[in-house]
Amino acid sequence: MTATRSTRQRDVIARVLDAAPGPLAVPEVLSRAQSDLPGLGIATVYRTLKLLTDQKRIHPVTLDGETRYETAGKGHHHHFSCTRCGRVFTLHTCPVALPSGTVYPGGFIVEAHEVTLYGQCPDCAGA
Amino acid sequence: MTATRSTRQRDVIARVLDAAPGPLAVPEVLSRAQSDLPGLGIATVYRTLKLLTDQKRIHPVTLDGETRYETAGKGHHHHFSCTRCGRVFTLHTCPVALPSGTVYPGGFIVEAHEVTLYGQCPDCAGA
């Protein structure tokens, strides 16, 4: 069978995602992880993201055609994408009330929902 | 300067998108358009989708890492992605009330929002 090893690379990548204020794109993960591990290769980043995803420790989020990754287990949350600086933040309040099982007009049975807000993040709004 | 010509290919592709019940992925656009225009090439589909997007006649929607295209000017709406059959539908009711200018907790100024509902479409729920 297939054992899974703990390595420096995996630890660093997982830590980078934990420390982020929102989901990160692959190049962001790579460059942040490289400040701790200069030699880190992009292939390892992809392999590790896939591994952590399979282990449900992180999960992918697609925003504007770009796949980002975030730590799992943050509970129900949504995202805010800043139209000025492009950064993505995690929001912990939810603007919709659609419990699983809600039947939407037309006969659509809702099991989950995803919300993305677009606008100016606090930094950009202040400038 | 650059004039834009009306062609069979462009008409067919635009019509395919108009007729769809929701945003279509590139392979869906290609195969549907090919029933009218067997020789249609994938490059033309990509070029036309880009052209129509630039003209604001359609616009891209990213769902689960896949870029889809839908006719513009349908007014405010959202999407429902069926977890059984994978089809995507356009919904004309909106479950959130966040007018542009709303300030979200944390100081995020909301300009727009996007909602995707996941669950069973009427067909799959009935089966």
Added chain:
DNA sequence: TTAGTTGCAAACCATTTGCACATCA
């Protein structure tokens, strides 16, 4: 006629995979 468009094949580019070397246990 002729600028604009198309299909094909080559080019691109982000992501994945093969392999020899390195490393965790």
Added chain:
DNA sequence: TGATGTGCAAATGGTTTGCAACTAA
């Protein structure tokens, strides 16, 4: 030591682009 993991380079696969033939106006 042996099974895993890593970095590098090659392979993939979806999307874009160059080019010669085609076509709308």
